[in-house]
Amino acid sequence: MYKFIIRRLLIFIPMLLGLTIIVFALIQAAPGDTFSGRMVDPKIDPKVYEEQRKALGLDDPIYVQYWHWLTNVAKGDLGQSYTYNGRSVTELIGDRIGNTLNLGLFSLIITLIVSIPIGIYSAKKPYSLLDYGATTFGFFGLAVPNFFFGLVAIYILSITLGWFPSQGSVSTPGLTGMELFFDKLHHLVLPGLTLGLAGTAAYMRYMRSEVLDVLGKDFIRTARAKGMTERNVLYKHTLRNAMIPIITLMGFEIGSLLSGAIITEGVFQYPGLGTLFIRSIGSRDYPVIMAINLLLGFFILLGNLLADIFYSIVDPRIRYD
Template sequence: MIKLILRRILIMIPQLFIVSILVFCLAKAMPGDALTGRAQNPNADPASIAEQREKLGLNDAVPVQYVRWIKNVAQGDFGKSYTHKLPVTEIVGDRLVNTIWLGILTLILTYALAIPMGIISGRWNDRWPDKIVTGYNYLTFATPLFIFALVVLFLFGFKWDLFPTGGSIDPQVESGTFAYFLSKINHMILPAFSQALIATTVTVQYLRNEIIETKFKDFPRTARSKGVPESKVYSSHILRNSLLPVAAFLGYEITGVIGGAVFVENIFSYPGIGQLFVSSINLRDYSVVTALVLMTSLASLVGTLLSDMILSWVDPRIRIE
C-alpha cells in the first residue's frame, strides 16, 4: 500500500506540472486581462494603465511569466487578486471551507439515497421496486444538473419558501452558536440535495448490476444450501462483495462534486469556489482562475488515488501495482 501511494504521488508531480502549463497558457490566451475593464473606463488614464501593466509584468513574454508564477506557486504563493486586492490564498481559503462542507453533505446525501435504492433494485430486479428505481435513474440521467437545480430552487425556495435561496449563513445569527450551525446546514440543503439526486445515478446502477451478478454466483448458492437465511445471505455475502465498486467510486464522486459545485453554487448564490471561479473569469482575474483550476486538478488526482486505495483496502485480493 505504501509503495502504491508513493508511486502515485511521484506520478502526480509531472501530471500537475503539465496541467499548470496548460492552465497558464489558456488563461493567457483569453482576451484581455485584469486591467482591461479599467481601461474601458473613460476616466481611466491610459498611461497609468500601461504603467500598472508593466509593473505587474503583464507585458513580459508568456514563458517568463510562467516561470515567475510557478516559482511562487511552489512556495505556496498564488499571487494577488487584481480585482479584490487580496492574496489569492486568502480569497480562496474563505470560499474553500464553504465548498468542502457543501461537498461533504452532498456525498452523505448521495450515498444515503443511492445505496438503499441500489440494494432494492438489485435484490428485487425486474419487479415493481426495480422498475420504480430504474425509472428514477432514467429521469436523473436525462436531466442536466443546472435544469434540476433551477426547478428545486423555484419550488422549495421561491414557491413554497421552505429553504433560503442564497448565501451560506443568516447574517443575524452569532458565529460559533448552535443556531449558526443550523443556519449553515439550512443554506446547504437545497444545493446539496440537488447535486446528490443527480449524482446517485451512477452509484445506483453500479450497485444494482453488482448485486444481480453476485447473487447468481456459487458462494451465495452454497450459503443457501447450508440453510443460511436469505437476509443474511444478502448482508454477509452478496452486499459485501457488491459494495466494492461503490467504495472504489468514492474518489470519482469527489471529483464530480467539485465539478457540480460550479453549477449549484452559482444557481443558489452559494459563496464557494465554484461561484468564485465563474466570477473571476468574468472579471478576468486570472491569478484566481489559475489557482482554482490547479487546486481542483490536484483534488481530482487525489480523488483517483483515494479510489485505488479504498479498493485495495476493502478487498485484500486486489493489489494495484
C-alpha cells in the first residue's frame, strides 16, 4: 500500500499543474479585467488605469503572466487583492477558510450521523413506514435546491420561531472560550443543515442500497448459518462491505462541500470563502478568484487520494501492489 501512496502522490503533482493551467486559462477567457469591471471615476484620466494595468503586469503576454503567477504560488504567494486595499490573497483566505472548513465539517458530521443509521434501518426493514418516509425525504433532498431550502429554513426557524440566527458566524465580538464555541455552533446549525441536505439524502439512499445488496450475499447467509448473532452479521460483515461506496462519496464530498458552501454562505451571509468568492467575482478580483478555485480543486484531488487510501483499510481484499 505504501508504494501505491507514493505513486498517487507523484501523480498528484502533474494533476495540480494541470489544474493551475485550467484555472488560469478560464480567468483569461473571462471578458474584461479588474479595472474595466469597477466603477471608473470619470474624473480620472484613463491613462492612470492603463498605467496600473502595466504595473500589475496585465499587459504582458499570457504565458509570462502564467509563469509569474505559477512561480509565486509555488512560493506560497497567492498575490495581492485588487479590491481589498491591496491586502494579500493569502491573508484574505486565511481569515475566512476556518469558517468554511468548520461549516463543511459540521455539515459532514450531520450527514453521517443522520444518513448512515437511517440507511441501515431502511435496509433491515424494507417497505416499512420509516423506509417509505426515508425514501420520500431522499427524493425531497435531491430535488430541492440548497438556496431554496436555506430561505425556507431562515423564514421558519429564524424569523418565525426565532430558534437560530439567520446570518453571520458570531452574535457579538469579544466572546471567548466555551461561550464563543457554542455561539459559533449556534450559527452553524442552519447553514450546516442546508449544505448537508443533498448529501444526507444521497448517503441514505446509497447506504440502503448497499446494505440490501450485501445482506443477500452468500457469505452473510453462511455467517448466519454458523450461529453468528445478527448484530455481528450487520456490523462486522455487512457494514464494512457496504461502506466502500460511502467512502467514495466522502472523497468527493470534501471538495463538493467547500464548493457548495459558496451558495449556502451567500444565502446566510456567512463570512467564509463563499462570500469572499462571490464578492470577488462582482469586482473581478482575479487573484482572489484564481486562488479560491485552485484551493477547491486541491481539496477535490486530496479527497480522491484519501478515498483510494481508505479503500484498502475498509476492505482487506483491495490491494494496490
